[in-house]
Amino acid sequence: MAGHLLDKGHRLTVWSRTPEKSNPLAAKGAAVASSLEELAHSCDIVFLCVTRNEDVEQCVRGLQPGAKPGFLVVDHSTVSPVLARAMHGFLSEHGANFLDAPITGGSMGALKGQLTIFCGGEQADFDRAAPVMEAYAKRAELVGGPGLGQTMKLANQIAVGGALLALCESLAFAKKAGLDLAQTRELLSTGAAGSWAFENYGPKILAEDWSPGFSVTNQRKDFAYTLEAARLLDSAVPGTALVDRLLSRLEEEGHSDWTTAALYQTLVESGFESWT
Amino acid sequence: MAGHLLDKGHRLTVWSRTPEKSNPLAAKGAAVASSLEELAHSCDIVFLCVTRNEDVEQCVRGLQPGAKPGFLVVDHSTVSPVLARAMHGFLSEHGANFLDAPITGGSMGALKGQLTIFCGGEQADFDRAAPVMEAYAKRAELVGGPGLGQTMKLANQIAVGGALLALCESLAFAKKAGLDLAQTRELLSTGAAGSWAFENYGPKILAEDWSPGFSVTNQRKDFAYTLEAARLLDSAVPGTALVDRLLSRLEEEGHSDWTTAALYQTLVESGFESWT
DSSP states (O other), rough: OOHHHHHOOOOOOEOOOGGGGGGGHTTTTTOSSHHHHHHHHHOOOEEESSSSHHHHHHHHHHEEEEEEEEOEEEEEEHHHHHHHHHHHHHHHHHEEEEEEEOOHHHHHHHHTTTTTEESSSSSHHHHHHHHHHHHTTEEEEEEETHHHHHHHHHHHHHHHHHHHHHHHHHHHHHHHOOOOOHHHHHHHSSSSTBHHHHHHHHHHHHHTTTSSSSBHHHHHHHHHHHHHHOOOOHHOOOHHHHHHHHHHHHHTOOOSSSBGGGGHHHTTTTTTTTTT | OHHHHHTTTTOOEEOOOSSGGGGHHTTTTOOOOOHHHHHHOOOOEEEESOOOOOOOHHHHHGGGGGGTTTTTEESSOOOHHHHHHHHHHHHTTTTTTEEEEEEESSSHHHHHTOOOEEESSHHHHHHHHHHHHHEEEEEEEESSSSTHHHHHHHHHHHOOOOOOOOHHHHHHHHHHTOOOHHHHHHHHSTTTTTTTHHHTTTTHHTTOOOOHHHSSHHHHHHHHHHHHOOOOOOOHHHHHHHHHHHHHHHHHHTTSSSSSGGGHHHHHTTTTTTTT
């Protein structure tokens, strides 16, 4: 994402919790800040992409003392809507601005500059960030006020989890029934069962290739925020809760870094009564 | 389907449990048999499309006494693989043949002659039926021996159920969270959550239009056969079991004939703890 900003001619200063990660960008012409405060002081907009609530909070609190008037943090991490609203509030109290802006499209979308970005916050902040995000997004939309960008991302993860379950459960059943898996995947892809997951994860399942893609740990992190948000909204998400329980088995077995399509293997190894 | 056979120039004799249903076909030139036995006697191949195990068994037992040597029944109903294997065995004992050949593509696929057909049985029987089925199918494949056509259809229904859950659960969550539903459906359709269900059922959910499409009752009939097959295979299908429980609520509320996308409404009316 930062590389695309450089390629499009933006002036870029970078900072990473793991300093050596900045080297390739420095070699391409990016300045490197020595602290979050220095980074904030040298930038109009800081784009943040970390993992969990606590990472976002630590970064935002580290940036704030260096903020100049009109300073804007755009957070591309997937975290809790509650934390996003707290960060909006915190920066706003200090005269700065925050846009929650989780991304979808995976590492391939980032490499190709084809991410989709769900933004929550003020229209004026979105309007400032949008022309910059164009460098790595095929699409960025303001979906509502503070926290609603994260909420849209969680709705997306609910649907992604359900599509994963649909794929893995049907192929595990086909496997046990003695159907040809390649034929099953191909036939089911073309009709009412068709999905992005069938097209993209299906081949990994046929190859039983669980090498890292979107990991079990990252999916469960997103589900933890989803289940928290659903509880606060009193919204029923039984499918998400089920997929989370299935993935927890992979974690218990030491496969946290496997791609989520390994849920297929959990189902193949389970009996009819196991999860009902 | 029968209309397409006439349109393609096949000689057609029809019989229906509801005699007046034959009238439009008779008006187009089809002969009408007065009994199943007479139908079997006047045909080389009979294509059957009814609803449940007991309907298929009744029809096959009614046809058998009229069967000439080489007589073939092609069953387009979605029923249990166990029943399909029993019908193969029964006709085979009487010198006749059976192909289980459930269809997918819905009433629209039938009207347009664009169905997909999963066939289980003998290669020779498939080879006889395939050129005729071309009249109403975009695709027909032999997927294995007796019963495996039905098994493939059940694998398809597992994936269809999961895709329905993914769609309804994500949109119900979005609704409760105050997101714009049209924007949510559209944004989620374009990425890793995308599916046939999002494209085709999404608009019905936005309109809260539960008018008959694929009905709750028919989906639960398919799930009953799926759960029976999964139990026999000791295969874990917790997603299917969950969707079946959710749809049972619609039946209890008197909405058996609603389209399955009404599962969205069940979720909107449920609290976080309801189904977990």
